[in-house]
Amino acid sequence: MMEPGAEVAFHRPRTVQEALALLSADDGAVCLAGGATLVAMMNADLIAPSGLVSLSGIDVLRTAERLPDGAVRIGAMRHHRQTADETLLEDGQQVVREAARQIANTPVRNMGTIGGSIAFFDPAADYPPALVAADAIVDISGPNGDRAIAAAAFFVDWYETALGAGEMVTGVRLPAAPMGSVGVYHKLARVSGDFATASVALVLAMENHTVSHLAVAVGACAPTPVRRPDIEAEIIGNGLDDAKVDRLADALAERLDPVDDVRASAAYRRLVAPRMVKHALCRAAETLGGRQ
Amino acid sequence: MTGHPLTLKVNGQERALSVSATRTLLETLREDLALTGAKRGCNQGVCGACTVLVDGQPVRGCLSLTANCDGAEVTTVEGLADGNVLSTVQQAMADTGAVQCGFCTSGMLISAFAFLRDNSAPTVDDIQHALSGNLCRCSGYRKIVDSILLAAKRVA
């Protein structure tokens, strides 16, 4: 008499290479990062992997460091709590810290990791829009070696990423943000700690009332975070008046493709997201003294 | 519970176990070690009734795989009191009427214990943030906040 699930293999490799070897040896095996999402899905009978490759024993995935070019690299196994308190993050990079602070709650932030979160990619999660707004780069290792890909390209579709078979996320790189820029994350959720009904992540820098850097991403309102670099480019170099703010908010709204779900209707998301964008942008500009 | 051999230090006691890869820490504590203080409320990491300390940090017992905790120190509600002497936070909950049905209490105490260890003079807002991952359907939360304020006062 054997318990269902008793035959599942469990591995705790010490290096990324070992982990990759284990993944390629069994295509039913999956990475176990913090477990916050994976184990919840196993408990709910949603997935039944044939093997679990725990990444918790791989030290290089647990570090965060500043790179020579000023970028900050966050290892895939850094917990949300660590990123929420990350002192390496400066200026606009703090948009990622703000997002981490709003993920779930203390015990879950103690378990969940940035690598696990983005690899699973719930479109209503907090990291994706923040990483897209921060122009983050995702580091990936796989059977064919290492590669790096922009966060904006990493998120492909609902719950689908650019990760290929046997590949894993090893870290996230946040390029240095302009001196004096601000990074803010606004989240609307039914209750504290819920996934976002809609969210806005932005990085803004202004030099004497002129926008010198701008990146705005809307989360939870489309298969992937929505950004409008074309409109951002139009605004950069100009003042941030209401017309510009409206222009960007409306342009973002055009690209939304939200779903009806238990959190809200698609129609409400279309309605509220541009309102949140305008609000977040004006607030950020105010803190920079960029609006009279 | 066949398969992966490992050791845990549970409430100060070394325990050698062998578990299947999918066994959660909550199942191990409740079913293999007969420590039923941590509860299964949702088995999804939302309600917080299964919260335990792993290496000093509050985590979800229902989302932690035992096989992944090899060598870890685990503290459950059963490990908070010193013999018959309740810990400060336990005593404070008794004194403020913060416990009604008690089903969320084990997880609530674990979160509160870890929070008070790291925060000596908390504000109401700090407490609400730190405990927002532990749901209570009975109390309306106020008396739980009161109990943690009282505990902090007594420690100070």
Place this chain on the structure above:
Amino acid sequence: MNEAKPFGGGVGESLARPDIREKLVGRARYIADLSQPNMLHAAILQSPVAHARINGYDTRAARAVPGVAAVLTGADFPDGRMGAFIKDEHAIAKDKIRYLGEPVAVVAAETEAIARHAAKLIDIDFEELPAVLSPEAAMIDGAPLIHEDLDTYIKIFPAICGRNVASETELAEGDVAAAWAGCDVIVEDDYKTAPQAHLSIEPCGALADIDEAGRVTLWSANQSVFRVQANVCESLKLPMSKLRCLTPKIGAGFGNKMEPHVQPLVVQLALATGRPVKLILNRAEDFETVRARHPFKIRCKTGATNDGTLVAREVEVLLDGGAYSDDSPGVLGYSLLMARGPYRIPNTRCAGKLVYTNKMRFGAFRGFGNPQVSFAGETQIDEIAATLGMDPLELRLKNMAQPGDPWFGGGKVASNGLGECVAKAKAAAKWGAAPGKATSSTVKCGRGVAFAAHISGLLGTGAIVRMLEDGSIVLNTGAVDIGQGSDTVLTQICASALKIPVSQVALASPDTDGSPYNWGTTASRVTYTTGRSVAAAAKTVEAEIKKHAGELLECAPVDLELREGGKVGVKGVPDKEISFLEVSLRAHWAAGGPIVGSDTWVFDQPSVDPKRAIARGLPFPQIGVYSFGCVIVDVAVDTVTGKAEVSEAWAAMDVGRAINPAAVEGQIEGGFVQGMGFALMEELIWDGGRLVNPSMMDYKAPTFRDTPYAIHSIIVEEPEPDGPFGAKGVGEIGLVPVPAAIANAIRDAVGIQPRSLPMTPERNLRAMLERDDAA
């Protein structure tokens, strides 16, 4: 902050609960924590469709799984039917499936994992029938019948029912039709409230053991060991003497554990296997198969004259009862009884229908229909006040029911502390002052008020007070403490009645073999009804003590008095006294026999006075005594998203006498937050026949951070003449006025009129934008 005291503990003291330590150290044992030697674990198979006729089963694959001990389907269950008002429900789907998710088979195996695996292998051969998914659809001609044999079912009240209508009720006073002519202002509208999940953090479960004689002992998550016994025995056609029901600690109730869930299933499995069987529902199963608060559709019309005098009200409600009637006829009747609110409205007519649909049953939930009708009625009062340019609180005061006034229908109201509740809440909140200050230019603040009344009472209750040889006491009531603190309160009542410390009173755990009957922990009734029995039983014991003491001290019992600390002495002669020990030893060994006091009673005060009111299909001729309350809330509404949050609240409740003030505050605060969740966020959502959010990820209730710390409980004590030490109930009233008060505060903040619960950001923002377009 009302600090609980560990000892002492007379009436009026915030005594810590007797089981506090075991709950704090993780030793309190709830149903999932219990086990028996050689115990099996069970799992259910749920129906994949909402409405079907069952033709047969194939259980071979499930039986073949190693470790499976029994597989039972509807075919293996007796043809017994249970139900609180209408006996319409089998222990498990039998012959017919009536909702998606309904248990259709149950497996017992060596482990839970094996049982769950095997359950998936059972094949049900069924013929699907068209599903009826709304009360409106259920009432159209030719709608498929959910209970073809409704007419033949046993009903415990003169039910007006037929086809898919399970119950129809009407209550009226005065002449409404004629009264509208005399109104200067009339508001009339439709209101909707959402189904709310009880969400006790403990999921439902049960454990049955069986002895060699075939007698079953059953532990379960419950609110009444006696209702469990009745339901199991009715559905399984067992003599009650064959089933003993006990209770572990309960991880909260709120109504979902009053009537049965899986108890009949584990009993049948124990009978089939001869082994102990435990079944604990997972969270999704608990959401999908137990019960929830009724969605109400309400048509409400209220009229007043220009001076703000309320003249007439008409309320029509439509309840979705789900697949089985459960407590629903009671909820319908009670909601109508409460729909006039605590006001003098001479002409009132309230009528409603309860309709079967192919959804999970809806049933009792803290408030029992009152929060829904109060939401409609209390928001209409604010609309009238606005139309007349009056202060909504003043308009309420002008029409408020006064001490001595009977309730709607003519029921006697012996104590009414509403006036004091209003005065105290008004003063504490500084009514008229601006509501809390906005945290940003995009946030608007508002303040709202609502009044409420609620009963405590109903049905049979008892208590046995036994004096042990050493003079200490064992109290046995059969009332289940579901966490609200009745064990503490009943102990305090007993100790105070006998003038002994609570440490001298032990409380027996409810046991259908040894406890006096108690209908249950529901209807805010335990403190009032059971407390009365405890006080009465203690009086008998006191009389016995005095009889013995009189003979020992050679004086008449009338000249004796009980003294603090378990002594009885001669009035006016301080040194002439003896201890309970001496009295009890004499009773046990020399004369009279051991001292036992007992009391039982059934609430018998009529709820309707036929000279005043017309009542049709009302399920309870006697209902209860009345508690009153007033709630004032401040809200902050984010005008960017429409999200409303409560920033502060004042809740003044007339509880007759606070036996344990901290416990009373706990009920007021807990009730407030559960009402706040109902008002702002909680909603079970169906897509066709399927519940789409049966998980705590998808169904959200307030967390610490969604809840204001500043919920101010204000206890008002207007003694109930026949209540124990003047006490009446507080379990539900704290929730009742909350949705209405929040709606009125949102109206005050942003000028919209909520008519649908929950008041989500989406609903609020749409209403705000429509308001702007209109302007």
Place this chain on the structure above:
Amino acid sequence: MRIEESFTVSVPIASAWEAIRNPEIVAPCIPGCESIEVVDPTHYKAAVRLGLGPIKLRFLVEVEITEEEAPIRLVSTTKGEEGGRASRVRSQNVLSLTALGDRETEIAYSAEVEVTGRIAKFGFGMMKKKAETLGREFAEAFRKRVENGQDAA
């Protein structure tokens, strides 16, 4: 859950209808369709794989044509079950063809879909999106196949 989509193929309505009624042509166009078995002209059985993010599902599907009005209307019911009955999908489908020109046909379909079991836990909004995506993939594949078939002819 209701799904409505339409697409056009540049072939006459008669050949579009012919293709629609030919499992050999339809099956390969269904995303994830592994095999199809023709029980009789109005009953098919198929095995379909699909993935919802990390969740991989394999359904055994039974299709029954309940009504047909060549060349403009086809009504069918689909019942799919996962192994071990972990989930079930059922749908009522109406397919209607309209000639937009002699070499242009619009194919519109509407389906009322019911899902129960583990995949239902994924949320109806997401599933609707997924279904619409699959619908578009089918349309694309079907168009290619039919139009190429024409050119070859």
